[in-house]
Structure formats: structure tokens, C-alpha cells
Amino acid sequence: MGRGGCEGTQRHAGLVRWDRFMNHRPLAHRRYEPTHYEHAANCATHALWIMPSALGGAALHWQAGDGWQRLMAWVYGAALCALFTVSTAFHTISWKKSHLRTVEHCFHMFDRVTIYFFIAGTYAPWLNLRELGPWAVHMRWLVWMMAAVGSLYIYHFHERHKMLELLFYSIMAVCPALVILSMPDQDGVLELAVGGLLYALGVVFFKSDGRLPFAHAIWHVFVTLGAATHYYATWRHLYKPCALFPPSLRLLDEP
Numbered sequence: 001m002g003r004g005g006c007e008g009t010q011r012h013a014g015l016v017r018w019d020r021f022m023n024h025r026p027l028a029h030r031r032y033e034p035t036h037y038e039h040a041a042n043c044a045t046h047a048l049w050i051m052p053s054a055l056g057g058a059a060l061h062w063q064a065g066d067g068w069q070r071l072m073a074w075v076y077g078a079a080l081c082a083l084f085t086v087s088t089a090f091h092t093i094s095w096k097k098s099h100l101r102t103v104e105h106c107f108h109m110f111d112r113v114t115i116y117f118f119i120a121g122t123y124a125p126w127l128n129l130r131e132l133g134p135w136a137v138h139m140r141w142l143v144w145m146m147a148a149v150g151s152l153y154i155y156h157f158h159e160r161h162k163m164l165e166l167l168f169y170s171i172m173a174v175c176p177a178l179v180i181l182s183m184p185d186q187d188g189v190l191e192l193a194v195g196g197l198l199y200a201l202g203v204v205f206f207k208s209d210g211r212l213p214f215a216h217a218i219w220h221v222f223v224t225l226g227a228a229t230h231y232y233a234t235w236r237h238l239y240k241p242c243a244l245f246p247p248s249l250r251l252l253d254e255p
């Protein structure tokens with residue numbers, strides 16, 4: 001066999017290798033079918049963060065100085081736990097779906113609904129623990145209304161207009177951000193923007209199923225990085241880290 005034939009074989013071997021990790025892109029209005037490797041990665045990349053989310057919510061509750069801070073710690077902690085738990089449950093059921101097609105469909109809708117409430121839950125501490133302008137205070141309830149309307153849309157039109165769904169998520173992410181930019185106290189806005197940018201970059205991979213192996217798992221990693229950056233901003237700027245220590249030790253910090 002000549003040199004060209006050898007290269008051809010190597011190229012073919014390369015294709016076979018990638019085929020193990022990624023399936024072909026689906027036809028229009030069909031969902032991408034991940035390989036077993038991709039299913040495992042999709043489950044693992046979010047399952048890993050269920051327990052840290054619960055601990056993170058508990059840490060904020062522990063550091064809370066008043067009733068509102070405690071309530072927001074619960075709301076935000078629940079939103080974080082729900083995102084990673086529902087996503088893990090959906091991807092696990094999706095992996096074993098041969099007998100659970102209806103359950104998988106319900107969990108996919110639940111997964112998408114959870115994202116709306118996760119966005120609302122992430123903004124809740126910022127909208128309720130910071131001083132807002134007279135028109136901006138309405139975003140405190142409007143953000144939950146947007147989550148409810150988005151959920152209704154999912155219930156009636158799930159998977160029918162994917163780009164429209166993505167547009168709704170983007171609108172819900174951007175509108176409260178405009179309110180936060182109008183706050184007199186701008187501490188933490190930079191971290192919030194970095195977190196938002198990580199989510200936005202992740203969308204590139206969210207739309208790359210069948211083009212790039214493990215694209216959805218990479219999207220999960222970007223979601224985790226965005227959520228971690230927003231958690232850090234919330235912990236650092238809305239909850240006082242010094243509250244971790246008893247009052248006698250805190251006196252040492254004062255001049």
C-alpha cells in the first residue's frame with residue numbers, strides 16, 4: 001500500500017475515534033441524541049454542584065444579619081440547588097429514556113422552567129437587599145412574573161420555537177441587569193457582568209451539539225462558572241463575610 005493509502009486509513013481512524021464521542025446533528029425540530037460518553041458528562045458536570053449549592057445557600061443563611069438577608073439566602077440557595085438537581089435528574093432520565101419517554105419530556109420542560117426561576121432567584125438578593133430607584137423597585141416582582149410567563153410558554157410551546165425560547169431567556173437575563181446598573185451602590189456590578197459574560201459565551205456551546213463533542217457538557221461548565229462568579233459577588237457584596245466570626249472577634253477588626 002502506498003503512502004496516500006496509509007494517510008487515508010489514519011484519517012478514517014480519526015473519524016471513527018470522534019464518532020465514538022459525538023453523534024450527527026439532528027434534523028430540524030428534532031433533539032440531538034448524545035452518545036453515552038456525552039450523557040455521562042452531562043450528568044456529572046451538574047451533579048457535582050448539588051451539594052456545594054446547598055452548602056453555599058446555608059453559608060449565606062449563616063452570615064445573614066437580618067430577616068430579609070435570611071429569606072434571600074433561602075431563595076437564592078433554593079434556586080441554585082434546583083438548577084443543578086433538576087438538570088442532573090433530566091440528563092439521567094434522558095440517558096435511560098427507552099422506557100421513560102413521557103417522563104423525559106416532562107423533566108425537559110421542568111429543566112427549562114427551572115432556568116427561568118434560577119435567573120429570578122439569582123437576581124432576588126440584589127433586587128431586595130439593595131436600595132432601588134422609584135421605578136426600578138417594580139423589578140422585584142416583575143422578575144418573578146417573567147419567570148411565570150416563561151414557564152407558561154414552555155408548557156404550551158415547548159421545543160417548537162427554539163430561538164424564541166433563547167430570546168426569552170436573554171430578555172429575562174438582561175432586563176434586571178439594567179435595573180442593577182441604575183443602583184446608587186455599584187459594588188459587585190463588575191462580578192455580575194463577568195458572570196453574565198460567562199453564560200453568554202456558554203450559549204455558543206449550547207448551540208453546538210453535533211458539531212463539537214461534549215458541547216452540552218461544556219455549556220454546563222460555563223453555567224457553573226457563571227453561577228460561581230455570581231455566588232461570589234452575592235457573598236462578597238451583599239453578605240458581610242466578617243459575620244462568620246463571633247462579635248468578640250469582630251472587635252479586633254475595628255480601629
Ligand SMILES: [Zn+2]
Pocket residue numbers: 042087091216220
Ligand atoms: Zn443540560
